[in-house]
Amino acid sequence: MDNVKRTPIVILNFKTYLESTGNNALKLAMASEIVAEETGVNIIIAPQSPDIYKLSNEVKIPVFAQHVDAVDAGGHTGSSLIECIKEAGAVGCLVNHSEKRMKLADMDAVVKKAAEISMVSVICTNNIETSAAASTLKPDFVAIEPPELIGSGIPVSKAEPEIVEGTVDIIHGINPKISVLCGAGISTGDDMRAAMDLGAEGVLLASGIIMAKDPKEALLNLVSKI
Amino acid sequence: MDNVKRTPIVILNFKTYLESTGNNALKLAMASEIVAEETGVNIIIAPQSPDIYKLSNEVKIPVFAQHVDAVDAGGHTGSSLIECIKEAGAVGCLVNHSEKRMKLADMDAVVKKAAEISMVSVICTNNIETSAAASTLKPDFVAIEPPELIGSGIPVSKAEPEIVEGTVDIIHGINPKISVLCGAGISTGDDMRAAMDLGAEGVLLASGIIMAKDPKEALLNLVSKI
Amino acid sequence: MDNVKRTPIVILNFKTYLESTGNNALKLAMASEIVAEETGVNIIIAPQSPDIYKLSNEVKIPVFAQHVDAVDAGGHTGSSLIECIKEAGAVGCLVNHSEKRMKLADMDAVVKKAAEISMVSVICTNNIETSAAASTLKPDFVAIEPPELIGSGIPVSKAEPEIVEGTVDIIHGINPKISVLCGAGISTGDDMRAAMDLGAEGVLLASGIIMAKDPKEALLNLVSKI
Amino acid sequence: MDNVKRTPIVILNFKTYLESTGNNALKLAMASEIVAEETGVNIIIAPQSPDIYKLSNEVKIPVFAQHVDAVDAGGHTGSSLIECIKEAGAVGCLVNHSEKRMKLADMDAVVKKAAEISMVSVICTNNIETSAAASTLKPDFVAIEPPELIGSGIPVSKAEPEIVEGTVDIIHGINPKISVLCGAGISTGDDMRAAMDLGAEGVLLASGIIMAKDPKEALLNLVSKI
Numbered sequence: 011m012d013n014v015k016r017t018p019i020v021i022l023n024f025k026t027y028l029e030s031t032g033n034n035a036l037k038l039a040m041a042s043e044i045v046a047e048e049t050g051v052n053i054i055i056a057p058q059s060p061d062i063y064k065l066s067n068e069v070k071i072p073v074f075a076q077h078v079d080a081v082d083a084g085g086h087t088g089s090s091l092i093e094c095i096k097e098a099g100a101v102g103c104l105v106n107h108s109e110k111r112m113k114l115a116d117m118d119a120v121v122k123k124a125a126e127i128s129m130v131s132v133i134c135t136n137n138i139e140t141s142a143a144a145s146t147l148k149p150d151f152v153a154i155e156p157p158e159l160i161g162s163g164i165p166v167s168k169a170e171p172e173i174v175e176g177t178v179d180i181i182h183g184i185n186p187k188i189s190v191l192c193g194a195g196i197s198t199g200d201d202m203r204a205a206m207d208l209g210a211e212g213v214l215l216a217s218g219i220i221m222a223k224d225p226k227e228a229l230l231n232l233v234s235k236i
Numbered sequence: 237m238d239n240v241k242r243t244p245i246v247i248l249n250f251k252t253y254l255e256s257t258g259n260n261a262l263k264l265a266m267a268s269e270i271v272a273e274e275t276g277v278n279i280i281i282a283p284q285s286p287d288i289y290k291l292s293n294e295v296k297i298p299v300f301a302q303h304v305d306a307v308d309a310g311g312h313t314g315s316s317l318i319e320c321i322k323e324a325g326a327v328g329c330l331v332n333h334s335e336k337r338m339k340l341a342d343m344d345a346v347v348k349k350a351a352e353i354s355m356v357s358v359i360c361t362n363n364i365e366t367s368a369a370a371s372t373l374k375p376d377f378v379a380i381e382p383p384e385l386i387g388s389g390i391p392v393s394k395a396e397p398e399i400v401e402g403t404v405d406i407i408h409g410i411n412p413k414i415s416v417l418c419g420a421g422i423s424t425g426d427d428m429r430a431a432m433d434l435g436a437e438g439v440l441l442a443s444g445i446i447m448a449k450d451p452k453e454a455l456l457n458l459v460s461k462i
Numbered sequence: 463m464d465n466v467k468r469t470p471i472v473i474l475n476f477k478t479y480l481e482s483t484g485n486n487a488l489k490l491a492m493a494s495e496i497v498a499e500e501t502g503v504n505i506i507i508a509p510q511s512p513d514i515y516k517l518s519n520e521v522k523i524p525v526f527a528q529h530v531d532a533v534d535a536g537g538h539t540g541s542s543l544i545e546c547i548k549e550a551g552a553v554g555c556l557v558n559h560s561e562k563r564m565k566l567a568d569m570d571a572v573v574k575k576a577a578e579i580s581m582v583s584v585i586c587t588n589n590i591e592t593s594a595a596a597s598t599l600k601p602d603f604v605a606i607e608p609p610e611l612i613g614s615g616i617p618v619s620k621a622e623p624e625i626v627e628g629t630v631d632i633i634h635g636i637n638p639k640i641s642v643l644c645g646a647g648i649s650t651g652d653d654m655r656a657a658m659d660l661g662a663e664g665v666l667l668a669s670g671i672i673m674a675k676d677p678k679e680a681l682l683n684l685v686s687k688i
Numbered sequence: 689m690d691n692v693k694r695t696p697i698v699i700l701n702f703k704t705y706l707e708s709t710g711n712n713a714l715k716l717a718m719a720s721e722i723v724a725e726e727t728g729v730n731i732i733i734a735p736q737s738p739d740i741y742k743l744s745n746e747v748k749i750p751v752f753a754q755h756v757d758a759v760d761a762g763g764h765t766g767s768s769l770i771e772c773i774k775e776a777g778a779v780g781c782l783v784n785h786s787e788k789r790m791k792l793a794d795m796d797a798v799v800k801k802a803a804e805i806s807m808v809s810v811i812c813t814n815n816i817e818t819s820a821a822a823s824t825l826k827p828d829f830v831a832i833e834p835p836e837l838i839g840s841g842i843p844v845s846k847a848e849p850e851i852v853e854g855t856v857d858i859i860h861g862i863n864p865k866i867s868v869l870c871g872a873g874i875s876t877g878d879d880m881r882a883a884m885d886l887g888a889e890g891v892l893l894a895s896g897i898i899m900a901k902d903p904k905e906a907l908l909n910l911v912s913k914i
């Protein structure tokens with residue numbers, strides 16, 4: 011688990027693009043693995059849940075789930091147990107992504123359950139206030155992503171540096187063990203460098219890499235100024 | 237696809253029991269395959285989505301998803317594309333299960349998308365009226381399951397035979413191509429026989445088999461009076 | 463109830479515009495009442511639920527709820543019983559509006575409960591298939607509104623006349639007692655006339671009237687070519 | 689607003705019981721007003737939203753909404769603006785009740801909007817961790833209610849005193865301006881006294897009063913040992 015949490019960290023969210031589904035997901039996972047090995051950076055991939063098993067068997071870098079439902083074993087057709095996701099090979103999960111917002115009580119339940127079975131949790135948030143709230147639930151990471159910048163190509167680290175800095179400050183005041191990531195509009199080495207200069211220990215990103223002409227080159231560029 | 241739709245049909249919903257998760261899911265899938273081969277009955281399994289890839293690679297019987305989100309390719313973190321589910325090996329899906337009710341417009345979108353990519357769709361319903369509504373969307377199957385009997389051990393085919401008959405009648409009046417299944421409380425050969433005598437062409441069930449001491453024996457019993 | 467269902471009918475959805483909230487809602491209700499009295503057209507208003515009581519006490523035209531939750535009496539904090547909505551003065555309700563889509567089983571429950579306590583129900587739908595499904599639930603009206611045209615200013619009766627005609631045909635084939643309304647982009651007398659020429663017996667609309675410089679004039683224009 | 693926040697405080701959640709709907713809601717409001725006047729205790733009522741207008745016009749005690757949707761003015765059919773709720777006469781609102789759990793980002797939005805228009809906000813929570821999270825959003829009150837005790841008749845102040853104390857401690861460590869209430873199973877004067885001895889400044893309750901043979905007597909008993 012400590013190895014999975016090593017910073018600086020890059021979490022590549024595969025979302026539901028066809029470019030990152032099935033066999034395309036496997037290609038992207040292999041490109042990510044090559045960059046991780048070449049650069050030594052901790053690159054984590056978060057594919058759709060039906061792709062977790064295959065990808066975690068084919069590559070050595072950590073695989074996360076994009077979401078975990080707050081359900082216990084029983085009659086919950088259409089949901090997936092965190093135990094199922096773990097057994098398929100995932101070692102962590104995103105929680106409360108802006109495209110899958112969760113109820114507060116469910117976030118709390120999922121973060122606790124992840125900790126119990128030694129999975130890493132990353133709560134996504136939209137502003138300084140909700141970042142503070144998230145940090146009281148004791149996840150391993152909080153990833154601040156102003157929703158208006160997601161997929162915009164405008165990096166949060168340049169457009170709203172005060173949100174990244176403010177999040178780092180308030181979270182470290184509450185619980186210094188929690189690492190802050192940032193996302194939204196991140197795609198280049200400069201964006202990631204700027205994020206780290208603001209106190210972030212890594213980035214969470216998607217389309218900037220997935221939709222790039224050459225995702226491997228894009229990833230190499232992203233981590234070039236760490 | 238015609239092979240997948242062959243009746244009489246048994247759809248075994250794995251839900252989110254630990255007894256049907258991960259390696260336990262694989263054991264249950266293999267038991268189901270043996271019974272399908274021994275008896276010639278069309279047995280379909282519906283595991284949690286992270287288990288689809290492994291199970292569809294290990295057994296030859298059809299694998300269904302328990303649910304499909306009504307999303308198109310793009311930014312939908314935490315959902316899974318039907319294309320992803322298909323590439324993982326599923327050949328069909330449940331829609332609107334009582335534990336994962338869907339909006340009408342989303343049910344329509346998923347059934348259409350399943351048909352486009354040659355996946356079988358099974359809409360689950362709770363009474364005669366919603367069964368009629370479901371059948372106008374042209375799924376391959378409608379599975380009527382009165383919610384109050386799910387997991388009760390009291391078979392719908394005995395407790396509320398008029399709901400099964402009424403559903404068969406109204407659906408065949410609207411679209412005779414749609415096959416009706418029934419579920420809720422079904423576990424024995426007598427239950428399945430009674431369901432078929434009422435016009436159902438198969439059953440959808442879960443705990444009666446999954447939680448049985450010997451699921452293989454329970455399945456053999458279930459299909460013994462077809 | 464028959465009086466409330468008299469066609470041609472205009473249902474003015476107040477949505478959540480500040481222009482149709484509180485005192486502004488009352489002004490709009492009074493303008494609607496004047497037009498209804500002057501022209502004899504059956505104009506119905508659907509305000510936010512906290513405004514139902516005041517409006518139904520101040521004007522004589524029918525008041526509908528924009529939505530009803532599918533809950534029975536008991537512990538459902540934050541929802542409103544249909545009995546509460548009725549006692550506040552509403553005589554009908556919209557069901558499954560595109561901005562408040564409902565689960566199929568819940569639509570069925572609300573339509574049945576409305577009928578039991580003599581309230582008029584109007585199911586909103588997005589295409590011909592879901593309109594057919596809606597009509598099997600036996601509401602008083604089905605209002606077809608292609609979501610892509612809502613608030614667009616492009617009237618469905620001109621942009622996609624085949625959807626209105628197709629909806630009228632399929633619904634009358636299933637249940638000729640159900641009247642079809644149409645919405646999305648409707649604002650002028652020509653739009654409403656075109657809708658009625660396609661078989662619709664009225665319209666459901668919002669911003670075209672609410673955001674008009676002079677809502678009363680806009681309403682007079684709307685019903686000028688019936 | 690200060691008057692509304694005066695402690696000790698009793699918030700009577702009307703939920704969706706028929707006993708607290710429409711005219712019955714009015715009777716209950718009047719009984720609450722009498723007890724507030726006789727005893728000087730700050731009693732607040734939270735009826736269903738269609739009842740807010742009538743009740744706030746008929747009684748002088750404060751009226752709260754049971755829930756506010758996190759929507760801004762515009763096209764949100766079926767929701768109610770907080771501005772609409774305020775204009776109808778409410779001076780505060782419950783947020784995230786266990787029967788209407790909200791997404792974290794929506795809770796943040798509603799609490800901010802309530803503060804902007806001078807409405808009092810009460811976030812409901814289920815345990816110590818989510819209470820801490822809630823307090824970082826700066827509501828006026830946090831009401832801790834272990835869900836398993838709601839409607840049980842077993843008062844949280846006796847069954848799980850450590851949850852009430854732990855909530856008071858953690859919240860006062862984060863933000864001493866926030867008052868803590870407690871709920872779940874509360875119905876008698878002893879229950880309320882025990883709650884206050886644990887550091888709570890009031891209670892949130894429902895069925896214990898609403899379903900009492902004589903709600904006025906039950907309220908008098910509730911506040912008898914403050």
